[in-house]
Amino acid sequence: MGRRARGCWLSVVSTAVLYGSLALFISILHNVFLLYYVETFVSIYKIDKLSFWVGETVFLIWNSVNDPLFGWLSDRSFLSSPQSGPSITTPEVVLKRLKALSTNGPLFALSFLAFWVAWASPGLQFLLCLCLYDGFLTMVDLHHSALLADLAVSDADRTRLNFHCSVFSALGSLSVFLSYSFWDKEDFFSFRLFCVALAAFSILGFFLVSRLLRRRFQKEVRPRPDEAAALKELSVGHAPLTHTEKPVTIRQYLGQLSKHRNFMWFVSMNLVQVFHCHFNNNFFPLFLEHLLSDNITASTGSILLGISYIAPHVNNLYFLTLCQRYGVYQVIRWLFMLKLGLSVAMLLAGADHIYLLCIFIASNRVFTEGTCKLLKLVISDLVDEDFVVNRRQQATSALLFGMVALLTKPGQTFAPLIGTWLLCVYTGYDIFQREPARDSLVAVPEVSSGSGTPPLRLGCFHMVVFVPITCALLQLAAWSRFTLHGRKLQGIKASRQGAQHGHLIDVKAI
Numbered sequence: 001m002g003r004r005a006r007g008c009w010l011s012v013v014s015t016a017v018l019y020g021s022l023a024l025f026i027s028i029l030h031n032v033f034l035l036y037y038v039e040t041f042v043s044i045y046k047i048d049k050l051s052f053w054v055g056e057t058v059f060l061i062w063n064s065v066n067d068p069l070f071g072w073l074s075d076r077s078f079l080s081s082p083q084s085g086p087s088i089t090t091p092e093v094v095l096k097r098l099k100a101l102s103t104n105g106p107l108f109a110l111s112f113l114a115f116w117v118a119w120a121s122p123g124l125q126f127l128l129c130l131c132l133y134d135g136f137l138t139m140v141d142l143h144h145s146a147l148l149a150d151l152a153v154s155d156a157d158r159t160r161l162n163f164h165c166s167v168f169s170a171l172g173s174l175s176v177f178l179s180y181s182f183w184d185k186e187d188f189f190s191f192r193l194f195c196v197a198l199a200a201f202s203i204l205g206f207f208l209v210s211r212l213l214r215r216r217f218q219k220e221v222r223p224r225p226d227e228a229a230a231l232k233e234l235s236v237g238h239a240p241l242t243h244t245e246k247p248v249t250i251r252q253y254l255g256q257l258s259k260h261r262n263f264m265w266f267v268s269m270n271l272v273q274v275f276h277c278h279f280n281n282n283f284f285p286l287f288l289e290h291l292l293s294d295n296i297t298a299s300t301g302s303i304l305l306g307i308s309y310i311a312p313h314v315n316n317l318y319f320l321t322l323c324q325r326y327g328v329y330q331v332i333r334w335l336f337m338l339k340l341g342l343s344v345a346m347l348l349a350g351a352d353h354i355y356l357l358c359i360f361i362a363s364n365r366v367f368t369e370g371t372c373k374l375l376k377l378v379i380s381d382l383v384d385e386d387f388v389v390n391r392r393q394q395a396t397s398a399l400l401f402g403m404v405a406l407l408t409k410p411g412q413t414f415a416p417l418i419g420t421w422l423l424c425v426y427t428g429y430d431i432f433q434r435e436p437a438r439d440s441l442v443a444v445p446e447v448s449s450g451s452g453t454p455p456l457r458l459g460c461f462h463m464v465v466f467v468p469i470t471c472a473l474l475q476l477a478a479w480s481r482f483t484l485h486g487r488k489l490q491g492i493k494a495s496r497q498g499a500q501h502g503h504l505i506d507v508k509a510i
Contacts, residue, residue: 015151015213016163018212019147019161019213020161020163020165020167021168021205022101022105022168022209022210023144023165023166023172024168024172025105025109025201026108026141026144026172026202027169027172027173027175028174028175028201029108029109029112029202031173031175032112032175032195032198033115035281035284035285036183037129039285041122041125041126043185045122045125046122047122051126052123054123055126055127056413056416057413058127058130059127059130059131059134059413060410063410064406064410066134066135066138067142067402067403067405067409068403068405069402070139070142071142071396071400071403072402074096074097074146074398074399075394075398075399076399093394094147094151094213094217095214095217097144097147097398098143098147098210098213098214099214100143101140101144102206102210102211104136105140105202105203106203106207108133108139108202109199109206110203111129111132111136112198113195113196114128114129114132115195116188116191116195117192142398142401143398145376145398145401146401148161148376148377148397149379149380149383149384149395149397150395153384153493153497155377155493158380159323159324162316162376162377163320166313166314166320166373167313169313169373170310170313170314173309173313174310175198176310179191179194180305182194256386256390260389261481261483262382262482262483263400263403265479265481265482266379266382266404266482267404269474269478269482270408271410272411272474272475273368273372273375273411273471274372274412275412275414275418276411276415276467276471277368277369278412278415278416279415279418279467280364280365280368280369282415282416283423283463284305284308284365286460287460287464290457291357291361291461291464292304292354292361307366308361311362311366312365312366312367312369315367316373316374319335319373319374320374323374327486328374328381328485329378329479329484329486332374333479335370336476337476339367339468339471340472340473342363342367342468343360343364343465343466343469343472344469346464347465351457357461360464361464364464368468378484381489382400383395383396383401384492384493385484386400388492388496395496419463422467423459423460423463426455426459426463427456427458427459427460428455
């Protein structure tokens with residue numbers, strides 16, 4: 001009876017829902033990490049400036065190298081053409097990725113816990129925690145993102161998969177609301193218990209969902225007896241292939257990517273996008289404190305913080321409907337123009353319009369994060385183009401996602417480094433200084449402009465408007481050179497579907 005009920009429940013829950021739920025187990029941890037890891041080490045563990053910069057520099061190198069490294073280890077067997085080896089079906093590729101998720105998902109959750117307990121000197125712990133956490137996060141995110149390109153080819157199916165990811169990511173962002181209730185620099189114990197509860201939920205989720213998905217695709221992989229016999233008969237009397245091609249080396253693969261113009265323009269745009277997203281994540285609490293704290297209550301700040309994390313996922317549901325109607329390329333272009341327009345309007349309005357500033361700070365993060373959510377669809381299209389142009393045996397989804405990360409993840413490390421440098425240049429304020437007497441609000445005269453705005457507040461305002469203006473201009477210039485959209489994109493998708501006819505998975509049918 002229990003087995004029958006479990007089977008009935010599994011038939012109701014679609015593959016798209018299970019795939020999307022994996023985003024929940026990632027986001028509930030990663031949002032808390034992004035919001036509190038810098039504050040924890042600077043304010044609680046009292047890390048010194050040199051150790052912080054050394055840790056971020058090593059993290060920059062490891063963060064860039066591990067994506068293509070793990071992608072290469074995962075997908076190197078797919079680089080050859082179909083004639084150079086035995087055919088690998090799409091369900092087999094999916095099973096391989098699910099196995100990696102079931103192993104690395106729980107390890108990712110355990111590495112998250114290492115941040116919130118002091119077990120070594122601050123500098124050493126900062127370095128080791130960042131590298132361990134990012135290594136397991138990379139494995140999880142790489143295979144989860146690659147499944148988007150492996151499970152479906154059509155725009156409609158990929159949009160449906162991304163839709164469920166957005167729904168569950170929005171649910172995962174609720175951890176930000178809850179974390180604000182537990183966060184206390186003076187009493188860190190309750191926040192640690194909160195993080196343990198989040199990690200336990202994530203471990204259980206990864207284990208159950210990956211197991212359910214693997215059961216489904218194992219049925220696709222196992223050949224029926226009559227099919228196996230037919231294949232055996234067909235192979236009798238056939239001479240072995242004499243003109244097998246050599247596997248593609250990493251040097252040859254890099255040469256192919258360097259000639260992939262759409263890939264290069266996309267990476268240029270995405271590097272700026274990653275920088276802007278993490279700049280907002282790292283300095284959002286600082287902007288709330290110095291731009292708005294004197295004019296809004298603590299509860300309003302908590303609500304604003306939570307909305308800025310949940311709204312991008314909810315907004316993405318609307319953006320995905322626009323993508324189905326106008327195409328991903330056009331929607332992303334509109335978002336860049338909107339970011340530029342809002343930033344210029346805020347610059348002209350000035351720092352004294354508090355309610356406009358609240359709306360701008362929240363909307364800036366919402367639209368920037370919303371753009372990030374759509375970029376996986378573009379990378380999946382680049383996977384299709386790479387498969388067709390280079391005649392792959394299988395689409396090298398994880399490897400291409402890894403190469404994108406290699407060239408764009410440095411923006412994640414540049415964000416806090418450039419942000420702290422800009423803050424010091426604009427205001428003389430150093431977040432690492434311990435003595436209040438040296439704080440720029442005391443050391444610098446109160447009035448630095450005609451409106452009587454304190455220098456730290458004015459510097460934060462300049463950062464919050466000039467960074468998105470610069471990013472938007474650079475992104476519009478790069479995005480205008482990207483040509484994989486419209487008829488060209490439809491031709492690429494038709495070619496891939498024709499090449500893999502019979503091996504693709506119908507997401508809706510499962």
